Amino acid sequence: MLRVALAGLRAHTARLLLTACAIMVGVSFLAGSLVYGDTARAAFYDDLARSARNVDLVIRPTTGLLDPSVTERVRAVPGVRAVDPRVVGALGVLDAGGRLLTRDGHVGYGLSLPGAPALSRFDVARGRLPAAPGEVALDRKTVEDQKFGINTPLRVLDRQGAPHDLTLVGVLDLGVNRQFNGSAVAALTTGDLTALTGTSRYTEIAVSVAPGTDPERVRAAVPDARVLPAAQVRAELAWRAGKYVDGFLRVLIAFGLVALTVSGFVIYNTFAMLAAQRGRELALLRCVGASRLQVFGAVLTEAAGLGVVASLGGLALSLLVGWGLLVSREFVGARIPAHALVVGGPTVAVAVGFGTLLALAGAVVPAFGASRVPPLTALRHAAALEARGRPRAVRLGVAGTLAAVGAGCGAVGTAGGFGGLPLVLGGAMLVFLGFAAAAPLVVGRLVALVGWVPGRLLGAPVRLAAVNARRNPRRTAATTTALMIGVTLMSLFSVLLATARTQSGVELRENFRVDFRVAPAAPVGAVSERTRVRAVVPREVMTALRTHPEFDVVAPVRTAALGGGRTVWSVAPEGLRGPIRPEVTAGDLGALGPGTVALHRDPGRRLGDQVALGPLGTLTVVALYDDAPVDGGVLVSWDQFDRTYGAGDAHLVLVTATGTPVEARQVLDEVVRAYPLLQVTGEADQAEALAGSLDQLLGIFAALLGMSVLIAVFGIGNTLALSVLERTAESATLRALGLSRRQLRGMLLAEAGLMGAVGAGSGAVFGGAVGWAAALGLINAYGHGSPTVPWGQLALFATVATVAAMTAAVLPARHAARASIVTAVSQP
Structure with a gap:
């Protein structure tokens, strides 16, 4: 049976090629992440070790x-x-x-x-x-x-x-x-x-x-x-080197596991189709004496052989992936020292082990189905050998239960704020599993729905494509689900980042209610408490600013650490007027004075409470506030701050303009030019920096998840390639009945497009919904308003994935159109 399995691999090399590519891509990303981690860790260690040479x-x-x-x-x-x-x-x-x-x-x-x-x-x-x-x-x-x-x-x-x-x-x-x-x-x-x-x-x-x-x-x-000793210093350097790498490496491994999961769907689909197409061959093995266990083992042996070969290819490709990750980190400002690529033994073991196990896991169900083929089935056509799935009622029951439990978890998690986020994501996983269980019953109807209008507009080829996509629901379901995973995660992150951008803009406008901030470029203790620089705004700066009519309010702010992560701050009396004034939720800031305090919103505090605040003593709460232009949970009067900490220069100056911010900024820059330790920031600066960071983050996530979409595209191309072989005689019959080569190619491209549209569209909708629920939970905890759904980005993800799916069908469609009608019709 080993020889039979190896012969099967040789005989079906072309049919397994795209599946091998899917395994290679998944393994290369996971192994490439490990290569990146080992190389970056070694590079940082060597770089840090400069300080310990000869020590x-x-x-x-x-x-x-x-x-x-x-x-x-x-x-x-x-x-x-x-x-x-x-x-x-x-x-x-x-x-x-x-x-x-x-x-x-x-x-x-x-x-x-x-x-x-x-x-x-x-x-x-x-x-x-x-x-x-x-x-x-x-x-x-x-x-x-x-x-x-x-x-x-x-x-x-x-x-x-x-x-x-x-x-x-x-x-x-x-x-x-x-x-x-x-x-x-x-x-x-x-x-x-x-x-x-x-x-x-x-x-x-x-x-x-x-x-x-x-x-x-x-x-x-x-x-x-x-x-x-030197050994302890080297161990400390190794720990520091790992600290620079481990966070991003964990993200890469998570995305690598997603890519391998998508590969699992492709492998399952491939071996299910091959088992159906080789029904006669497997049944004849039973007729000549092979047992069910031997047939089962032969199919798994083929899968193991495919997994090993593809994993080795993925391991070789991982060197390119690891190098690419190292280079890409340079583009986002994370400089990594030059170092030769490091491929450790664990990387090789993980690459080959994961790839092989994945191939075996994907082939178990098809192999079990193939071992159950009766010998008399050898006399039947292979198309009749497609394995049957679970009864409709069982599928619907399992799917409904998973979806209901998942939706309930999502609802509870959304109301639970940040702590409920794992519940939201866990519920989303259950809903996805429910969809996967019901996919063979649902995908066909979705394909019919998506293909109805194009079929009426573009004619018979598209209508035939919709029928072909529906004829084998399990196959189509597995193909579209693989694509759905990548697009779902892309859409999820897109909604979260779009909401973060919107919420940050709202918070920035509410908290940054001044036109400009003047502050030291480096705060006190930026290097260490024992090597501090002068981190204050000189009084001469405020005096100069107050002489210019371009400025309305020039308010100094002083801060001090209270311990326990709390900061006390105070603003000069003129700063408690107009846009600088914090948003009061209870009490009155006018009551601030010696012996009193205003606290940032805290459900455990009430007006009139006595609060012990270290060097400030015990103060009475006279106000509670929400948004403020200064980070700090404790606000005291200017006199109270001076009594406790003594008079001194401001740590921050808040400035509002009387005219246009552009003119005021020019004057402000001219005044501050003589003080190189000071820097000026405005709302536009903060918004631009934030937008750039979020766009960069979205680009990173899209690139990483693009690997999953690429694997799913391989799966669509593989499904159509095997379908073309399976439907050779059928395609020839359509040609004989008058379907042109161009129409046949169009039919197959439309079939890929319909599967891609269903998978990508479902992923965009589902990912958008999960992202909306997760964002709502975060807003309930930290903000206000509603989540932002970037419809344009979701549509772009779905469109690109659909076009990629159609691109994967070009070669199978060309092969089908070039086949000889007479030769194809004569095939069984």
């Missing part, structure tokens, strides 16, 4: 920073060969236009020069390291992005925000600079670093020791510090 021990403080005296104690330990005390401080670097360079709210970093060349945490790409005061070396990415030149002036800011001119003498190679968050990084002499950053103590000390040196000697010399 045997790392000394770190238990709290705060290390005192310089620690270095001398370590150097005095016998066996210590080299020591590199490392200083890191906040250092603002200005661009050519005089603006502060920041990344995600972080200013730049100033680093000390290496205490020993062998222990340097960076390389010199061009030029040299600073050798005298007034010289600086800057990281390569900042130099390239800002087009700085060697031996040219570079302006930096000290911790008080005062500018200083240095000479750029070298370019540092820090890899992708994940250790410093991609911020500008400068290396300076010890004197300049201390003067500019205000710190001379060390964040860590790297140590190289002679072979055989006992680390306990170093620990004994610095009992007040932590001494980490």
Whole structure:
């Protein structure tokens, strides 16, 4: 029977080709994701390991920073060969236009020069390291992005925000600079670093020791510090490298499993059709003595062989997929260090194992059906051997039960807010399974409905296509369901992201009720609490703004951390008027004063409650508010804030314009130009950034789910190719009765189009409905209004998927049209 199975594979290679392609695509995506993960993890590890080259021990403080005296104690330990005390401080670097360079709210970093060349945490790409005061070396990415030149002036800011001119003498190679968050990084002499950053103590000390040196000697010399061996440092670096990769990798694996699920539908359909078409062959095997178990095993052996071969092809293709994922991450701003592709043993095992198991799982039901073919069936036509499904009543009962339970879960989950989201998605899964169970009974009617108008307009070929698509409901159902999965998920994410865009716009208009915000480009503690920069708005800025008629309200805001994730804020009295005033849901902000507080909406709080708020003491609640232009759950009066924290400069200034925002923005930029630590943001800036992020996210999801749609398209092409072989004589008869080659091709293309339209349309409707329910649950928890359904995007997804399905039918249609009528009619 093994020889029979292998012979079957050879004999039906062409029929299995598209199925193999479907397995290859699914396996390649899953394995490619693992290749991406292994490669990115190795690349980040190598990049981070720059700081640990030739390092045997790392000394770190238990709290705060290390005192310089620690270095001398370590150097005095016998066996210590080299020591590199490392200083890191906040250092603002200005661009050519005089603006502060920041990344995600972080200013730049100033680093000390290496205490020993062998222990340097960076390389010199061009030029040299600073050798005298007034010289600086800057990281390569900042130099390239800002087009700085060697031996040219570079302006930096000290911790008080005062500018200083240095000479750029070298370019540092820090890899992708994940250790410093991609911020500008400068290396300076010890004197300049201390003067500019205000710190001379060390964040860590790297140590190289002679072979055989006992680390306990170093620990004994610095009992007040932590001494980490190189192995522990490498383990920490590996953990950090994985942290940069694992989140996106989990998303990729999830989409890979979706693609493999779609492949399972294609495999099932293929082997079901092959079992029906090979009914005579399988029955003759029974006649010559093969048992049911042997026939069952032969079909599964064919499936296993197909799975292994296709999985190996998918493994080879995964190298291209992994490379593509690495490159694509560059386009979304996630820089990954250059590294050779890494293919680990687990990747090979997962690729071959998943592909083979998937092929076996998809072939089990068809193989079981094939083993039940009676020997006398060998005398019948293969078309009569199609396996029968479950009784109609059973299908409807199962489908109805699953759909009812799923809909109930969705309704309960929608009312449950964010916590009910898993219930909504679980209910959607049950509804989908119910649809899959009822699909053989429903899809035929949907095909007839979709094809009714085209059939009346385009004539007999389209009407014949609708009849052909309905003649085998189980086959059509499996084909359309595979396509439905990908389009459903695309539509789901499309609705969620469209709703997020709309809701964010509403929240932005409600919360950003000022025209502009003036704030430090880097907040307090952006680097660390011990290397802080001056993160306030100078009073001179507010004084200058108030002299311009383009501005109506200029309101300073001060904030402070209360602990427990809460922030207290206060705005000057003029800020509690007009558009800046928070939306009060209970009480009166006019009652704010010493001993009182307004809280962000909290179901557990009532007016008159006494609330203990740390340094503020116990205050009485006089108002509850909802939306406000400042993040912070606790609002106190300006006098109360000054009494508790002392008078000081504002951390934020809210500005409203009297005229057009464009004119006001020009004046505001001119005033702020003299303060490089400050940045101005407006509602348009926030909206543009948000829209760009959401569009990017939608593009990523669409690209990932496109793999599932591609596999489903392979399935449609495979179904039609096998149908063409199965209906050879029938097609020839139609030709003999007057159907032209062009009409025959049109009939097959229309059949693919109808299946694609039903699958894609059902996916768009179902995915849109699930997305609407999930979005409604999130709105109930965090917003107000109603979900947004992007009808244009859903229609686009359905149209593209339908056209792709028709494209997959081009080759089978051409093959059918070219067949000789006489030869085809003579076939059994």
